[in-house]
Amino acid sequence: MALILCVETSSTNCSVALASDDTSNATVNSFQIAHCIDFIEDNSSSYSHGERLHVFIDDLLKRNQLTVQDLDAIAVSEGPGSYTGLRIGVASVKGMCYALDIPMIAINTLESLSLQNTLPSDYTIAMLDARRMEVYASVYQGKELLETTKAVILDEDSFSRFRESGTITFIGTGVEKFEDLIKEPAHQYVTSNPTAITMCDTAVLKHKISDTVDVAYFEPFYLKEFKAG
Structure with a gap:
């Protein structure tokens, strides 16, 4: 049995989960996740990942x-997302993997976020708030990636070809400002943070095919350079 720790720190949600390839289909926090054993998370606006992450990991392991x-x-959520949050999560996972001499798995944050969509729709557009009217976004049809992760400045024409060709579930932290901008009731809008829960199935799959990263040289997917202020 393979046991994988999943770590998500790309947003205000400090989230950890345990994944195993020896579990059956289950509903976890309303998500259909086959391989999640247990999780702990706390969505605090204070970005207290530095204080809570290792406490959560220790508590999660002990209670199991x-x-x-x-x-x-x-497995770690690689980004995009909060510069500080990603840096804390990746540094912590790199240190643990190096000390334990075990593989490190990187999972795209928006791919994991898109798996939270439980609503019927033609497309899922995962978007994370990147301040002002900008988001980091990816477009999916089921689990198929249609548009890769990129920074998008939102306006009335954003994602227009998808909006015109079917129904969309917009999901993530950038959803509210886009809903207010386009005001289209035909689509569905779910404000949500990334969670380690929806990393579990992808982590198990990647582990099975040895889709891992180099612990020494891996860097978070910041997408844009950090700017103070």
Whole structure:
């Protein structure tokens, strides 16, 4: 049995989950996730990942009667997202993987976010707030990636070819400002933070095919350079 720790710190949500390839289909926090054993998370606006992340990991392992030595790999949300949050999550996972000599798995944050969509629609557009009228966004049809992750400055024409050709579930932290901008009731709008829960199935799949990253050289997917202020 492969046991994988999943770590999500790309937003205000400090989230950790345990994934196993030896579990059956289950509903976890309303999501249909086959491989999630347990999770702990807290969505605090204070971005307290530095104080909470390792406490959450320790608590999660203890309540499942496990130690870090039981882990076969660790998955981390690679971004895009909060510069500081990503840096904390990736640095923590790199340190643990190096010390334990186990593989590190990177999962695109928007791919994981899109898996939260449980509503019927033709497309899923995952979007994370990138301040002002900008978002980081990807477009999916089911689990198929149609438009890769990019920074989008929102206006009335954003994603127009998808809006004209079918129904869309917009999901993420950038949803509210786009809903207010386009005011189209035909689509669905779900404001949500990324969570480690929806990393679990992808983490198990990547581990099975040895889709891992180099612990020493991996860097978060910031998408844009950090600017103070």
